[in-house]
Amino acid sequence: xxxxxxxxxxxICKSGTSVKIECxxxxxxxxTMFWYRQFPKQSLMLMATSNEGSKATYExxxxxxxxxxxxxxxxxxxxxxxxxHPEDSSxxxxxxxxxxxxxxxxxxxGEGSWLTVV
Amino acid sequence: xxxxxxxxxxxxxxxxxxxxLNCTYxxxxxxxxxxxxxxxxxxxELIMFIYSNGDKEDGRFTAQLxxxxxxxxxxIRDSQPSDSATYLCAVKxxxxxxxxxxxxxxxxxxxx
Numbered sequence: 001x002x003x004x005x006x007x008x009x010x011x012i013c014k015s016g017t018s019v020k021i022e023c024x025x026x027x028x029x030x031x032t033m034f035w036y037r038q039f040p041k042q043s044l045m046l047m048a049t050s051n052e053g054s055k056a057t058y059e060x061x062x063x064x065x066x067x068x069x070x071x072x073x074x075x076x077x078x079x080x081x082x083x084x085h086p087e088d089s090s091x092x093x094x095x096x097x098x099x100x101x102x103x104x105x106x107x108x109x110g111e112g113s114w115l116t117v118v
Numbered sequence: 119x120x121x122x123x124x125x126x127x128x129x130x131x132x133x134x135x136x137x138x139l140n141c142t143y144x145x146x147x148x149x150x151x152x153x154x155x156x157x158x159x160x161x162x163e164l165i166m167f168i169y170s171n172g173d174k175e176d177g178r179f180t181a182q183l184x185x186x187x188x189x190x191x192x193x194i195r196d197s198q199p200s201d202s203a204t205y206l207c208a209v210k211x212x213x214x215x216x217x218x219x220x221x222x223x224x225x226x227x228x229x230x
Contacts, residue, residue, distance in 0.1 A: 032215040043206065043222040044162070051215065093161055097215055107210075107218060112161040 003027055004096050006110035013117055018082045021113045023094030025075045030096035033077040034107070035069060038091040050077050084117040091115075120145040122221035124207050130227045137194040139224050141207030144188070148209040151183055151190045152218060156204045165192070165205075197228045 003026040013019045023033055032051050036044040048064075050056040050071035058064045068080040077096075081088055093112040121144040131137045139153075150169055154162035168174045168181040168190065180193040190209075194201055204225050208218040 034217045036220075044218075044220045046217050046219065049215070049217055091159075095218070109161045109164075114159075 004030075004094065004108045004110040006094055006113050008113060009111060010114045011116070013084055013115070015085055015117055016083055018080055019084055019115060020078055020080045021092055021094075021115070023077045023079070023096070023110050025096045025098075025108070028096075028098050029074040030077075030098065031074070032097040033071055034095045034097075035067075035077075035079050036093045036095070038093060038112075044093060047079075081115065084115070086117045089115055089117045120148075120209075120219050122207055122209055122219055124205075124221035124224050126222055127225040128227050129224055130229065131197050133197060133199060133228055133230045135197050135228075137197045137201070137226055137228070139192040139194070139205050139207075139226070141190045141192075141221055142188055143190070143207075143209045143219075145209065145211070145219075146185075146188065147211050148188075150210040151181070152208040152210070153179075153181060153190075153192045154206040154208060154220075155201075156206055156223065158204075162206055194226075197226075199228050199230045202226055202228050 005024045007022045035047045038044045047062045048056045048058045050069045052071050052074050056069035071077040094110045095107050098106045123142045152167045153165040156162045166176045168183045174181045178195045182191045204223040206223045207221040210218050
């Protein structure tokens, strides 16, 4: 089946620095990619939707200048957490919508990336 | 505000019993309904999806959808300890490229 890969799986960074998380669709072209954040014992909260070649659409309450999303190709989207703070520590998960399957209703999840800001 | 509601649980059932997980949603425009299983610290795994009213069966799992009541459920027959996880209900609008909106999940514990 379709595979979505995230990297890194785990990252620890110092407060004030920036960290980039990559999301790749390995064997299909992803029309749309989604970024979610999950705090412990909470559900997945949608942060933003990104379409290849256009600006991401951010959900209410998500700072677009803090969480930079780039979707430069049909197989790669990146999330950069800028000036990270301890409260940004969370599990970040990307998902990708398969262009050719089921009118785009098929969505595949990456393995997730744990971010710890110290 | 599109909302998906689930009872957080925990739901405890003995091994071999039927586990029943419920979910309601607020957006009548929702067209696709998904059940995911998530183990602690891991990404969600798709169990099954359903589009049409009625039941859909896949092995030990049965999804039930009632759009008029805006209700979707998941039944797990012959529950196993390995089924112990958090079960997330997610809904999606019909248009391609729209995101899944998740509920908070129900924690299931199956005791041996």
